[in-house]
Amino acid sequence: MAYSDKVVDHYNNPRNVGSFTKDTPGVGTGLVGAPECGDVMKLQIKVNLDTGVIEDARFKTFGCGSAIASSSLATEWLKGKTVDEAGKIKNTDIVNELRLPPVKIHCSVLAEDAIKAALADYRDKHGDALAGAEAPTASA
């Protein structure tokens, strides 16, 4: 199976690889997948607590090239979005952007799960109020 150019590019030059310290204010962490399934993604966001905007994102992924590319792309898309906007990223957006073949769709699903998990963790730690209050302004 040949990979799309975009998958190869993300694999060769992954964006935003790394980690934030979990308990830094504004950081939300998602860890999804399972080692025995061959895919684990850790995705982190760093939210500006004043604006509710995701200022930075990081990932680390154990998985195939498409899983690495999906999470790398997700971190690119997260930056600059508000928490609410980030929740609207869909796995199908990732599939279309990376031209993932049907057998690799689960990689994009996992990336969407990782985004959701990071947002949920952020909300758990920082409450919904802030993100909710900022979102309409940012998206207006």
Add this chain to the structure above:
Amino acid sequence: MALKFPIFMDAQSTTPCDPRVVEAMLPYFTEKFGHPASRNHPFGWEAEGAVDAARQKLARLIGARDPKELVFTSGGTEAINLALKGAAEMYREKGNHIVTTVIEQRAGLDTCKRLERQGFEVTYLPVGPGGLVDVDEVRKAITNKTILVSVMFANNEIGTLQDIAGLGRLAKEKGVIFHTDATQAVGKVPVNVEALGVDLLSCTAHLMYGPKGVGALYVRRKGPRVRLAPMIDGGGHERGMRSGTLPVPLIVGFGRAAEICEEIMPEESARLATLRDRLQDLILSSVDEAFLNGDPERRLPQNLNISFAYVEGESVLMGLNRETALSSGSACTSATLEPSYVIAALGASTELAHSSIRFSLHRFNTEEEVEVVAKRTIEVVKRLRDMSPLYELAKEGVDLKSIQWKAE
């Protein structure tokens, strides 16, 4: 000599044809194109003579008493199918039980599955941590209904060499037929059906520097005389066991490949074992938590299978695939989307099955290639570990088993 990329180290999937094999085959496409069953003209005689000569060469390589004991097939898969289905049907009145192992190739396992649906009972024996089946376990599994024991000679992923002589003795003692899938072994290590007590043996040309599309089944004629029900009916070629016009050029290539393997096996296997050991040492000495799969001693000289913990196999291959062709037991590289059942059968965690990489060397690999492949593999594994959340957690001292993973 300058290195040529990509480097091929996936020789247990297939091997390149030896140029001497191609040379031997060529006349049989054009001038010497006769049908070996044409009994009444020189074209037929010439083709028949070429097939007989090839049959003799292959018989000698596997120690068959009589070249007539070889039945040419389209490859290893067909040979295995014919051995298992042919024996099952022929000996059905004697019994309906077959003993095999969980690490057989898919051709063996899937054929057994089909036979189960047809009323046969199959015992799939487990293997030890090195991939070896215990002969005593086979003994215990044999019942008065057992007609056939089928155990592969050398495993396609981990290269483990089974105790074929021990199994052959057991089969004789119990009066059951013994088949071995030797597709990975013939031409690589000494194989002698007489000395080993093998009744049926499957092999294929394309794994021993011959062409794709031809294989053979050895069918013992004496002590015991093994009979098989044919799977393909027709003109009664190959002593009625496999009808169909023989692919003379392929068979000639198979014969020439067998002849070359026999001639250079001692030198070649020693050379490949040295290269393999070098590759293994280079990798294992510079990558932590890399685990050798299979039995370190009892294995094919050209096989090396390593699990790199915390990185997924396909991602390793992707990092190398412009330069080096390898294979992985990762689910992402298999047609079934399941990780390697062979690595899993060794008792390793499923995670390590996803992380397994097979290096398999061949006649034309060089020491320089080994150095490059080792270096690049190490680089890619390190790069992927730097982006692996599992490696990070492990380095922080977190026990990965303590985490509640949510499997999809």
